[in-house]
Amino acid sequence: MKTSLAIPVVSTKKSRLPETDFSNLVFGKTISDHMFVADYKNGEWTDLRIEPFAPLELSPANATLHYGQSIFEGLKAYRNEEGEVLVFRADANWSRMNESAERMCMPSIPEEIFMEGLVQLLELDKDWVPHAKGSSLYIRPYMFAMDNYIGVKPSETYKFIIFTCPVGNYYSKPVSVKVETEFTRATEGGTGAAKTAGNYAASLYPALRAQKAGYDQLLWTDGKSHSKIEESGTMNVMFKINGTIITAPINSGTILKGITRNSVLQLAKDWNQPVEERFLTVSELETALIEGTLEEAFGTGTAATIAHIERIQVNGKDYILPQKPADAFSHRVLAELDGIKYGSIEDPHHWIIKI
């Protein structure tokens, strides 16, 4: 991509690349050499820069630490056969970040700052994009309040940062999930549609309880009646029942607008695969499991792309899903998305930008 913003760069004196074991990457632990930083003050984004990834200095009175004005994004870059670096749907992450910002009373980020910060960071750290098949570079843009003030009000200053993490072949083994009918992730009028820190803090306790009971993840239900399936962890969820894909709609304000979700639905449309964007009720799910009409269940999200679900607990009872045939929708859609991301097949929807 051609860039035009002049972003000053301070390069690291000692790259951590030589000591990085790319065959042993733990998701989110290995971080690349540099980060992009911008500061918001006096009503504008200033002091754009790329500098070595390093600890920040924060006042103990930093507003984020107390009141949680903090939002984030997650996307990935991939290396194609020619060794070039491709980024998947970064424009969608930019616009979703601004939707989160609005809900949390934070300033929006101009597209130019988001995209050029990202592209110029990736140009500098391109050697951090792994070469091994199935691996990628996870990109974490985020923004948080920087006022040093004890009192609940929107901050007047913010920091926007992008850093990246090389991640290994994210083979996700099929997961087991439990329908959660006691705790709530999001309610109408709340912040469920924003990628904001507090949503994830609130999910830790119920998720841990489910893990102790032997499940990988929760299937969240609506906060009012706990009778409708919403989403799971950091993934949207889809069910294929009697040939139709069913997934929660995104207009309730309680569902995160997943970009993977959107991409899967676009491919389903391209393939004339019937889709219903509506809430699946817990009792419908239970009936489908009992009658054997649930053909596939899977999560969609940037980390795994598709996470197959193999076991579901509903009303205290465990159900094992049937073995999926090789040409199951979730297998085909994963192969198609991987093909587009790694540049091995055509990209008809212009989802890829080349660095």
Ligand SMILES: *Cc1c(COP(=O)(O)O)cnc(C)c1O
């Ligand atoms: C990030 C996230 C998703 C998935 O979004 P993608 O853009 O597909 O990665 C789904 N649900 C929640 C709660 C999330 O935070």
